[in-house]
Amino acid sequence: MSAIFGTVYRRGNAFRPAELSTLQRMGAVLTHRGKNGDAFFVRENLGMGACLWAETVFEEADSPIEYHFGEKTLIVLLDGEIYNSAELREELDDLGLELQTEEDTELLAFLYAEYGLERLLPRLRGKFAAAILDLSENALYFVRDPLGQKPLYYYQDDKKLLFASELKGILAHGDVKLEILPTAVEDYFIMGCVPGERSIYRHIRKMMHGSWMKFQLREDGSAEPLGPFRYWRFTPQTNEDVTEEEWLERIREQLEETISMMKGEVPGAGAFLSGGLDSSIVVAIQSRYGCEQIPTFSIGFQENAFNELNFAEAISDRFGTDMYEEIVEPDAVEELKNLVECYDEPYSDPSALPTLLVSRLAAHHVSIVFSGDGGDECFAGYARQIHDMKEDMLRSLMPGFLRRMIFGPLGYIYPKMDFMPRIFRLKTAFRNLSMSAGDAYANSLSFCRDPMRQKLLAPLYRTPGFVPSDIGKQFSDAFALAGGRDTLLGMQMAEISVALPEAMVKVDRASMMCGLEVRSPFLDTKVLELAGQIPSEFKIREGLGKWILRKSFEPQFPMKLKSRPKQGFELPTDAWLRGPLKEIFREEVLGKNSRISQWVDINYAKKLYRDHAQGIGSYGGTLWSLLFLEKWAERWLD
Known part of the structure; x- marks a missing residue:
């Protein structure tokens, strides 16, 4: 299943029983996430439902959502995939437990019944958002995967609790307070989205990635929230005792294991191929498994600066893929409408439209694709990281008070000068040099930086009662977890802990709108944990990011791909x-x-x-x- 939703009503004078028609209305706006029917559970004040995924390699796709284990009754909803399901099934089989279907929903139910929530979560490798109603405990649990690849929103007032995979599912309920949260609008101008637990609406929240939450259901039907509780976070432990050659081998072995696990028994899975290093590595490893020709999908815009198809074609030729490519000249106004429909919350990442367009292309040919998402975060592939490392070298040469005194005013008065060569575009660099390394990287990650953002926002945002965005603090706090010993590691902490989960919104919404599942090997926790052990000296070297990753696979790629800097693919x-x-x-x-x-x-x-x-x-x-x-x-x- 790939869309989940539900209702819990409080009993009392205005008691409202759960209604199938309400659940059907919530599910109807989410059918793009699952077009193979639906499943519902309704009992007194409780209602839960799911839209089922359109494609599965097994016949038992329409498995029920209700499970019985002795006196324990569970209603289990799962949006997403458990990639290591084969390993977990063997584990349960060794315990004498026999599953009836090949569905991950049933697997999750058995794991919960056997281990309980806190013991099962570290066992899972995958992307998922789940709701588990344990009727024997009168408890409803929410769970979200480590990096937030699958979404889950919830709304609670004094009469009810609602939840759904997307905001539009909650809005379809009809009886919801819709008040815009001004802080979330500022968040949006900082990051191009509304990150973390907030949503654009004051009373609707998101489940935090890598977390679980419990709602204790009381006799009066109220749902008492407990949590959220983190079960996974990126905690790198640098290992200085491993040689370069050993790192090269470990990277190859881990990526091969992850892609083999994700591929499983699925025939004909394709791949997004941008022509960059990460997607090319995924295609290279994919080509080793199975004898079928891999379908790859690439797009470019008419503008040459936004067209990397020649690099994608070179990789396709190298590995003999069945390449589908399009040079698009989209109707800008029409595609803007499509984006707004797809992202029912403000989301202005300029790569959102390319992601939607390539998903649309792929969905005509396959139901599952692999992508290179996460490679830059794991192995330090962003140009901003190289720039900020240079800034930090300068920062170390001057005491803080002197930097603030000189570069603070310079950063404020220096013109933006976008029309000049890069060497003269120093406004952001001056502001960064007046800050600590963590605050500077938060500034580098901002879509709309101060002081321009403060001028752009309405007077409301300068009133005494306004609660300002804390996104900058979230970035700098994550940066600080590196302990100040390693600037690049601090940047990666900020990227993976704060920015990466929001980038996954782009991939999920665009692919799901087209009925496409995307599997991202670099987002496997095993790959992330390995990357967290690699010293920074192996990640940026010779002026290039992802140095150790390039080195691991360099015999397989053309020289241009190995040495060219990251270009990105944006609107x-x-x-x-x-x-x-x-x-x-x-x-x-x-x-x-x-x-x-x-x-x-x-x-x-x-x-x-x-x-x-x-x-x-x-x-x-x-x-x-x-x-x-x-x-x-x-x-x-x-």
Whole structure:
């Protein structure tokens, strides 16, 4: 199953029994996540449901969600996959337990009955969000995978508890308080999304990744929340005693084991192939398993700067894949509408549309694809990490008070200068040098940085009662867990603990909208834990990130791929906002009926747009965020 949802009503004067029709309404807006029917459980004040996944290699896809173990009755809903299911089935078989189907939902039920929640969670390798109703304990449990690859939202007021895989499932219930949380809007301008446990709505929250939560169901039908409790977090333990050659071998062995496990018995799984190192490694390893030709999927935009198809073609030729590629010239206005429908919460990551387009292409041919997501986080592949390492070397040469005195004012008054060669674009670098290493990296990760963000936000955000975003603190706190001994490790802590789970929103929503499952080997906890042991000196070397990963697989790839820096694959927002999106931006974002004027200083937005249109500045990312927020409000708030 790939969409889960449910209701718990409180008893009393206004008691409302759980209704099948309400569950069906919640499920109807989530059918893109599971198109092979549905399953429901309704009893008095409790209601739970699931949309079932459209493709499975086994016949028992329509397995029930109700399980009985002696006096224990469980209702189990699972969105996602348990990759090490074969190993876990053997473990249960050795205990004399016989499963009736090949479904991961049944496997989860048996594991819970045998071990309980806290003992079963460390055994799981996969991507999942689950709800387990234990009727013998009168308890409802929520669980989310270590990196948040699968989503789970919940809403609670004094009358009910609701949950669903996506926000739109909760909204479909109908009786929900929808109040925008101003702090979440600031979050959005910092990260391009609403991260962590918050949602855009004050009363709707997300389950934290790597966590579980319990709701104790009382006699009056109330659900008392306990938690969330973390069961997994990225805790790197650097091992200095392993040689370079041993690391090379361990990396190859672990990635091969992970991909073999994820592939399992599934025939015909494809792969996203961007032409970058990570997806190329995944394709290289995939090609070793099975005799079938791997279908690979690649897209590029007409703009050459956003087209890496020549690198993808070289890898396809090298490994003999069945390559499907498209050079797209999308209808910008129409695709913006599709994105807003797909991401029912503000989400302006510029790679969201390419992810949706390549998912759409792949879904015409396969139901499962592999991807290279997570490689940059595991092995330090981002250019910003190299830049910030250089900044940290300069930072170490001056005492803090002197840096703050010199670079603080410089960072404020120095112009943005996007139109100049890179050597003159120093505004962010100056601001970073006035900060600690952790705060500087949080600044580097921001989509819209201060002081521009403070000018862009409406006066509401400068009132005494406003609760500001704590995202910067989350980044710097995660950075600090490295203990100050290793700047690069601190950056990786921030990336994996805070930023990576939000990047997974992009992959889940885009692929699920197209009925496609994406498996990401670099996000396996075994791969992450191995990467956390590798000293930083092996990750960035010779001016390149992911040095040890490149070295591990260099005999298999063309020289260009081994040595070229990461380019990324993003939306040509700068060009679109000077072209096909120009009129809609002026009319809807800057017009008198702008829906976002309660959160944004429209006069300052006009200045940014004017400078962008005239080429004085390059504000495509910020302007795209404004346009997405406006179109989101039109679709989901009107």
